[in-house]
Amino acid sequence: MSTILVFGHRNPDTDAIGAAIGLARLEQALGQDAQAVALGKPNAETRYALDHFGLKAPRVIERAAPETTDVMLVDHNERQQSVADIADLTVHKVIDHHRIANFETTAPLYFRAEPVGCTCTILTRMYDENDIPIPGDTAGIMASAIISDTLLLRSPTTTDADRNALAHLASIADISPDAYGTDLLRAGTDLGDAQPATLIGRDAKSYTMSGTEVRLAQLNTVDPTDILDRRDEFLAAMRAEAEHAGYDLFLLLITNVLTTDSDVLVVGDPLDAVDAALTVTIRDGHAFAKGLVSRKKQIVPQLTRALAQ
Known part of the structure; x- marks a missing residue:
């Protein structure tokens, strides 16, 4: 060997x-x-x-x-x-x-x-x-x-x-x-001078769920406002990456490591499956999800079920 x-x-x-x-x-x-x-x-x-x-x-x-x-x-x-x-x-x-x-x-x-x-x-x-x-x-x-x-x-x-x-x-x-x-x-919350196009790929995984190509990225922070103030830039970068790579859905979790809550940015379809999976309402590509920190336990199983329906 x-x-x-x-x-x-x-x-x-x-x-x-x-x-x-x-x-x-x-x-x-x-x-x-x-x-x-x-x-x-x-x-x-x-x-x-x-x-x-x-x-x-x-x-x-x-x-x-x-x-x-x-x-x-x-x-x-x-x-x-x-x-x-x-x-x-x-x-x-x-x-x-x-x-x-x-x-x-x-x-x-x-x-x-x-x-x-x-x-x-x-x-x-x-x-x-x-x-x-x-x-x-x-x-x-x-x-x-x-x-x-x-x-x-x-x-x-x-x-x-x-x-x-x-x-x-x-x-x-x-x-x-x-x-x-x-x-x-x-x-791990130090984002430095990196641009949104770089940051959305820093900690990201791809999944196939009932024929839907899903990208789940996560950024940890102690102050989510630094990212949310640039929400439109991040959403634009996510749309560009989704179009380039063929993702149907792209979710970015902005996780506050001090409060263990997350803001979620979403582009793509179907948005109603994201709403159902995370028990949120996505408005203008954004939702706040209290207590949401884990892709593995709190998103992937729920979104897999929602997309299968």
Whole structure:
């Protein structure tokens, strides 16, 4: 077997990067020639975590071949979220915490999907199950992933397994989850001088729901007015991207990490399905959704059902 490349989804977040590092190092400890890579550059939040724990960002790839045909996936399984040549590769493992869709293989594999808040929560268990100690820097980036995906354990996706894993990892990494976690989340809200066309792709995933092509993007902030004051610019960028890429619906969540509420910008059709799924009324491309923070739990299942009707 050639070198196994381990990677998360496109437009990687902290879990996609942290889980790739975590699984690659676990596989190495088990005797495999595994290497963490990424399908995009780390965002500001992930860079903060990598720098804090002295880790180098995984190198970015667009295709796995001809370098290798052997891969492992973390934090995703849907093909449209994966590497460009995924159909030509042998997937040996999948570790994920999302829905399972648009995924099939020609050979048996190890597939582990659990309804927890973060992929790194599952990986923490896997280290324990294999009696492999977690290095301090690995524990740090994995703890960062749990903090990020669960908004410091405040997201509705949070489970007791996430709480236990974060406490364990934080002890190894010698961090205070609250103090470090607050700094990490704030680092992720720095939008810098980036333009709307760039920002809407910073943390975005694509889905096919009952034949409807859906794009769900999310921006975390401590002050949503900075983005909402430029609402028309963001909506125009979303329309342009939807037309270019063929998305029927494009949703952008502007999530306040302090209040755990979101403003939602929407372009495309059918808008009535979005209204029904999120229990909101979209007016002029905008709605406020109290308590909405999770694409995985609060949007994807509900919108999938609404579009199927």
